[in-house]
Amino acid sequence: MKKTKQLNNTSVILPAIGQGMGDYPWDENQISVLREGIDLGMNLIDTAENYDNGNSETIIGKAIKGIREKVIICTKFAPEHNSYNDVLTAVEGSLKRLKTDYIDIYQMHWPNPKIPFKKTMEAMEKLVCQGKIKYIGLSNLYLEQIKEVQKALDKNKIYSFQIEYNFFDRFIENNILPYCEKEKIITIAYSPLDQGRIIPEDNDKLKIFEKIAEKYNKTIAQIALNWLIAHPVVIAIPTANRKYIKENAGAADFEISKEDFNKISDLYNAKPSYIQVDKIEVSAEGQSNRMVYKTIEQAIENKLNFVPSPNDLAQYFKNNLNEEIKPVRLIKGEGDKYQLVEGRVRYWAWVIAHNGEKPITAYIRKKL
Ligand SMILES: NC(=O)c1ccc[n+]([C@@H]2O[C@H](COP(=O)([O-])OP(=O)(O)OC[C@H]3O[C@@H](n4cnc5c(N)ncnc54)[C@H](OP(=O)(O)O)[C@@H]3O)[C@@H](O)[C@H]2O)c1
Known part of the structure; x- marks a missing residue:
C-alpha cells in the first residue's frame, strides 16, 4: 500500500513520493522513466517553466500523452514573471509545452520584492476562475511571506508550499512546517536526498543508519524519503532517474516506527x-x-x-x-x-x- 496525502479538503489524492523534473538537461529517454514512475504510483510530477529552458515541461508533455487525468502536474513561473500580465502569459507557455489545458498546482517559484504579492495573486485567482490552473502553490518563501500571500488571496487559499527539506537542512521545522501542518498546506520537500548527499559524513552515524535500513530491508535513500513523508503534510519529489525509479517508489510502501523516526531525527540534528x-x-x-x-x-x-x-x-x-x-x-x-x-x-x-x-x-x- 503506497502512502498518499490528501490535498486539503479536496478529492485530490497526492502520492507521498512524486517525481522531480528539475533543472537538468533532459532528453526523450526520460519519457519512459516518467511513465514507469507513474505506473509505480509516483503520479505527481514537479517542473518549472525555466527548467532546462522549458524542455523539462516539453518532455513531461510527451510523457503524459493519453494519461493526462492520471497525473498531477505541478509547475512554476519564474520570479521575473510575477507581475499580473506576465503570470497570465507564462501560464500559456507552460500549458503549450505540457500539451494540456490545465495545470493542477501552479506555483510561484520565488518572491520578487519589486512586485507585490497582491498583483501576482490576482493573476493566479483569474487563472483558477478560467480553469487553467486548479490549485495555488508557493515556493521559497519565509513564514511571514506565506502569511502575506494568504492575506492577498481573495477567494482562494494556498494548497501547497515547496521548499528544501532533507536530513541536513531542517530549517522549516522551526516555524514553517508547524504552520503548514496547522493550515493543512501540503509541504513539497525539494532536494529530499540533499542532492545525493544524504550519507552521513560521520562513520558512527552511518552505522546506526545502516542498521535501521537493514531492519526494514530498505536502502538509506528509502529511509531518508520515508522519514520525510512520515511528517503529516510532507510529500517528497526526488529527481526522476532511471537508476533510482523503483527504489524511490519503494520508499512509500512502508512506515518506520515512531522509535526509529525519533532515532533518525536525533541522528541528524545538526544545528546551524x-x-x-x-x-x-x-x-x-x-x-x-x-x-x-x-x-x-x-x-x-x-x-x-x-x-x-x-x-x-x-x-x-x-x-x-x-x-x-x-x-x-x-x-x-x-x-x-x-x-x-x-x-x-x-x-x-x-x-x-x-x-x-x-x-x-x-x-x-x-x-x-
Ligand atoms: N522549488 C525550487 O526552488 C526547487 C529547487 C531545487 C529542486 N526542486 C525540485 O526538486 C526536485 C529534486 O531536487 P534535487 O534534484 O535538487 O535533489 P534530490 O532529488 O535530493 O537529488 C537528486 C540527486 O541525488 C542523487 N541520488 C541518490 N540517490 C537517489 C535516489 N534514490 N533517487 C534520486 N536521486 C538520487 C542523484 O545523483 P547521482 O545521479 O549522481 O547519483 C541525483 O542527481 C527537482 O527535480 C525539482 O523538481 C525545486
Missing part, C-alpha cells in the same frame, strides 16, 4: 552555526549556475540580474529583523575560513543588510 561573514569566501563550487559575486560591490550592482537581487533581499531582512533566515551552506576551508557553496544571494543580502558586521547562520559540511 553562526559564522562571521568575513571568514567566508564565496565559491563557485556546488552552484549549478557557476557565476557568483565575489565582492559586495558586485552583489549590489547585480549584473547577473538575480531575482530577488541581494539588495532587495537585504531590504526584506532589514524589515523582518526577528525572522530567522534559512542557513547558507559552507564547507570548512583552511584555518578558520569557510567556502560558501549554497545561498549566495542570501549571503550577500545578509552582508548588505548588516554592513558585514553580523554573523550569518550556516550549515557546515566537511566536503561538497
Whole structure:
C-alpha cells in the first residue's frame, strides 16, 4: 500500500513520493522513466517553466500523452514573471509545452520584492476562475511571506508550499512546517536526498543508519524519503532517474516506527552555526549556475540580474529583523575560513543588510 496525502479538503489524492523534473538537461529517454514512475504510483510530477529552458515541461508533455487525468502536474513561473500580465502569459507557455489545458498546482517559484504579492495573486485567482490552473502553490518563501500571500488571496487559499527539506537542512521545522501542518498546506520537500548527499559524513552515524535500513530491508535513500513523508503534510519529489525509479517508489510502501523516526531525527540534528561573514569566501563550487559575486560591490550592482537581487533581499531582512533566515551552506576551508557553496544571494543580502558586521547562520559540511 503506497502512502498518499490528501490535498486539503479536496478529492485530490497526492502520492507521498512524486517525481522531480528539475533543472537538468533532459532528453526523450526520460519519457519512459516518467511513465514507469507513474505506473509505480509516483503520479505527481514537479517542473518549472525555466527548467532546462522549458524542455523539462516539453518532455513531461510527451510523457503524459493519453494519461493526462492520471497525473498531477505541478509547475512554476519564474520570479521575473510575477507581475499580473506576465503570470497570465507564462501560464500559456507552460500549458503549450505540457500539451494540456490545465495545470493542477501552479506555483510561484520565488518572491520578487519589486512586485507585490497582491498583483501576482490576482493573476493566479483569474487563472483558477478560467480553469487553467486548479490549485495555488508557493515556493521559497519565509513564514511571514506565506502569511502575506494568504492575506492577498481573495477567494482562494494556498494548497501547497515547496521548499528544501532533507536530513541536513531542517530549517522549516522551526516555524514553517508547524504552520503548514496547522493550515493543512501540503509541504513539497525539494532536494529530499540533499542532492545525493544524504550519507552521513560521520562513520558512527552511518552505522546506526545502516542498521535501521537493514531492519526494514530498505536502502538509506528509502529511509531518508520515508522519514520525510512520515511528517503529516510532507510529500517528497526526488529527481526522476532511471537508476533510482523503483527504489524511490519503494520508499512509500512502508512506515518506520515512531522509535526509529525519533532515532533518525536525533541522528541528524545538526544545528546551524553562526559564522562571521568575513571568514567566508564565496565559491563557485556546488552552484549549478557557476557565476557568483565575489565582492559586495558586485552583489549590489547585480549584473547577473538575480531575482530577488541581494539588495532587495537585504531590504526584506532589514524589515523582518526577528525572522530567522534559512542557513547558507559552507564547507570548512583552511584555518578558520569557510567556502560558501549554497545561498549566495542570501549571503550577500545578509552582508548588505548588516554592513558585514553580523554573523550569518550556516550549515557546515566537511566536503561538497
Ligand atoms: N522549488 C525550487 O526552488 C526547487 C529547487 C531545487 C529542486 N526542486 C525540485 O526538486 C526536485 C529534486 O531536487 P534535487 O534534484 O535538487 O535533489 P534530490 O532529488 O535530493 O537529488 C537528486 C540527486 O541525488 C542523487 N541520488 C541518490 N540517490 C537517489 C535516489 N534514490 N533517487 C534520486 N536521486 C538520487 C542523484 O545523483 P547521482 O545521479 O549522481 O547519483 C541525483 O542527481 C527537482 O527535480 C525539482 O523538481 C525545486
